[in-house]
Amino acid sequence: MIDLFRSNNVVVRSVPAEDVSRWVVTFDHYGIGPGFDRPGFGEDFLRQSGVSAIHVMGRREDWYQYPEMAEAMAAVRRATAQADRVMTYGTSMGAYAALRFADAAGANTALAISPQYSIDPAKVPFETRWLQDSHRIQWLPEIDGLLVCGCRPVIVFDPAGEDGPHIRRIEAEINIVPVDIRYSKHPSTTYLLETGLLKSLVFDVLSGAFDAGAFKKEAGERRRHSSTYLSRLAELQPPRRHKTGMALARRACEIAPNDPIALGVLGRYCGDAGDHEQAVALHERATEVSQRAANCLVSHGNALVAAGRLEEALALADEVIEQLPEQAHLRAWRSLILWQLGSVDPAINAIEEAIALDPHQPRYLHTLERYRERDERTGGDGAFGRLLRFVRRSARTTRASGPARLLRSAR
CATH class of the missing domain: 3.40.50.1820 (Alpha/Beta hydrolase fold, catalytic domain)
Structure with a gap:
C-alpha cells in the first residue's frame, strides 16, 4: 500500500x-x-x-x-x-x-x-x-x-x-x-x-x-426476488393503491427480513395505516440491523413522533446529530420535535444552529412563519417572531435553495 x-x-x-x-x-x-x-x-x-x-x-x-x-x-x-x-x-x-x-x-x-x-x-x-x-x-x-x-x-x-x-x-x-x-x-x-x-x-x-x-x-x-426492487416499487405506489404497496413491502421483508430498507418501507406503510406500534417496532428493527445508521435513526424518530413518543424521538435526534453534526436539516428536525414538546427556547436554539449551518434554506423561514402565527394565537411572547427577523436578515445575503426532505417529513 x-x-x-x-x-x-x-x-x-x-x-x-x-x-x-x-x-x-x-x-x-x-x-x-x-x-x-x-x-x-x-x-x-x-x-x-x-x-x-x-x-x-x-x-x-x-x-x-x-x-x-x-x-x-x-x-x-x-x-x-x-x-x-x-x-x-x-x-x-x-x-x-x-x-x-x-x-x-x-x-x-x-x-x-x-x-x-x-x-x-x-x-x-x-x-x-x-x-x-x-x-x-x-x-x-x-x-x-x-x-x-x-x-x-x-x-x-x-x-x-x-x-x-x-x-x-x-x-x-x-x-x-x-x-x-x-x-x-x-x-x-x-x-x-x-x-x-x-x-x-x-x-x-x-x-x-x-x-x-x-x-x-x-x-x-x-x-x-429482490427486496430492493420490491421496496422501491412499494414506495412509488399512490395512496389509492395502499393495499398493493403494503403487499409489496411485506413481500420485500419476507425476501430479506434483515434489510433495513425493506423494514423501513413496511414501517412507513404501517404508520400510514395508523398501526403506530407495529411501525415503531419495524423501524426499531431497521435501526438495529443497520447498526444505527443515520437514515434509519431519522425514520425511527419520525415513527416515534407519529406515535406521540416525543421524548424517545428527541433522544434519537440527539444521537443522529452526534453522528452528523454539520447537517442543518437534522437540527431543524430536532427543533420541530422540541416545539411539539413545548420546549420553545431549545427549539429556537436548534433552528438557529440549522440556520448557521445552512442559511440558504427558505423552508426554515416558512416553518418559522407558521410557528410565529401559532405563538401569537396562543398568547406567546413572540420568541419565534424575533428569530424570524434573524432568519430574514440571513436570507437576504444568500441564495435560495430547494426543499429539505427531512424537514418536510418531520413536519
Missing part, C-alpha cells in the same frame, strides 16, 4: 496485486467518512479478487472540487502507464468523479453507478438531495464544466428515480453505454449486490467484454 499523492484535501493510494496489467481507479461515495484513515471504496473486494487498485480519497463530501486534482490524476496516470486496461469506478458521488476524471487518469473505460452530472444548483436546479453541500462547495469550472470523456463509460442507473435527469444531461455531452434498471433505487449498487450482479459487472467492464443487452436482461429476470 503506497500513497502516490497526498495533500490536505486528497490522497491517492495504490494497492497493487500480482497482476499489474489492469488497474481499477476508485473514488469515494458520499458518507464513506471523513479523513484518510480508512479503506478506499471497494478496497477489500478488489484486493480479494486479485485486482490492482488505486483509491482516490477526498477529505470530505466535496465532489472532488480540489485544485490539486490535476496533480493527483497525473500521479495515477504515471502509476498505470504500462497497464493494458485502466478503469475508473465509483457510485453516486464517486461515479461523478469516475466520469469527470476518466481522461485525466488515462482510463480505457469507466463504470459509473448512479452518477450525478453535477449538484451545482446553477446547473441542476432539479437536484435537491444534497442542498447544503451544493451551496457550500466552491465549484471549479475545470472540473465541473462541460463533461468530456474520451472512453465510452458504462452507466448503471434507475430511470424511475432522481438519477434520470442527470443521465440525460450526461448523455447530451458524452457517448455512454446506458444500463437502465428500473426501480433499482439510488444507488443501484444495492440492487446489484443483492442480485449477485456487481462482481461480473465490474470484471466485464474492466476486461472490455461487457454486453449491455445481456446484462439488462439478466438484471430484469432477477428483480422478482
Whole structure:
C-alpha cells in the first residue's frame, strides 16, 4: 500500500496485486467518512479478487472540487502507464468523479453507478438531495464544466428515480453505454449486490467484454426476488393503491427480513395505516440491523413522533446529530420535535444552529412563519417572531435553495 499523492484535501493510494496489467481507479461515495484513515471504496473486494487498485480519497463530501486534482490524476496516470486496461469506478458521488476524471487518469473505460452530472444548483436546479453541500462547495469550472470523456463509460442507473435527469444531461455531452434498471433505487449498487450482479459487472467492464443487452436482461429476470426492487416499487405506489404497496413491502421483508430498507418501507406503510406500534417496532428493527445508521435513526424518530413518543424521538435526534453534526436539516428536525414538546427556547436554539449551518434554506423561514402565527394565537411572547427577523436578515445575503426532505417529513 503506497500513497502516490497526498495533500490536505486528497490522497491517492495504490494497492497493487500480482497482476499489474489492469488497474481499477476508485473514488469515494458520499458518507464513506471523513479523513484518510480508512479503506478506499471497494478496497477489500478488489484486493480479494486479485485486482490492482488505486483509491482516490477526498477529505470530505466535496465532489472532488480540489485544485490539486490535476496533480493527483497525473500521479495515477504515471502509476498505470504500462497497464493494458485502466478503469475508473465509483457510485453516486464517486461515479461523478469516475466520469469527470476518466481522461485525466488515462482510463480505457469507466463504470459509473448512479452518477450525478453535477449538484451545482446553477446547473441542476432539479437536484435537491444534497442542498447544503451544493451551496457550500466552491465549484471549479475545470472540473465541473462541460463533461468530456474520451472512453465510452458504462452507466448503471434507475430511470424511475432522481438519477434520470442527470443521465440525460450526461448523455447530451458524452457517448455512454446506458444500463437502465428500473426501480433499482439510488444507488443501484444495492440492487446489484443483492442480485449477485456487481462482481461480473465490474470484471466485464474492466476486461472490455461487457454486453449491455445481456446484462439488462439478466438484471430484469432477477428483480422478482429482490427486496430492493420490491421496496422501491412499494414506495412509488399512490395512496389509492395502499393495499398493493403494503403487499409489496411485506413481500420485500419476507425476501430479506434483515434489510433495513425493506423494514423501513413496511414501517412507513404501517404508520400510514395508523398501526403506530407495529411501525415503531419495524423501524426499531431497521435501526438495529443497520447498526444505527443515520437514515434509519431519522425514520425511527419520525415513527416515534407519529406515535406521540416525543421524548424517545428527541433522544434519537440527539444521537443522529452526534453522528452528523454539520447537517442543518437534522437540527431543524430536532427543533420541530422540541416545539411539539413545548420546549420553545431549545427549539429556537436548534433552528438557529440549522440556520448557521445552512442559511440558504427558505423552508426554515416558512416553518418559522407558521410557528410565529401559532405563538401569537396562543398568547406567546413572540420568541419565534424575533428569530424570524434573524432568519430574514440571513436570507437576504444568500441564495435560495430547494426543499429539505427531512424537514418536510418531520413536519
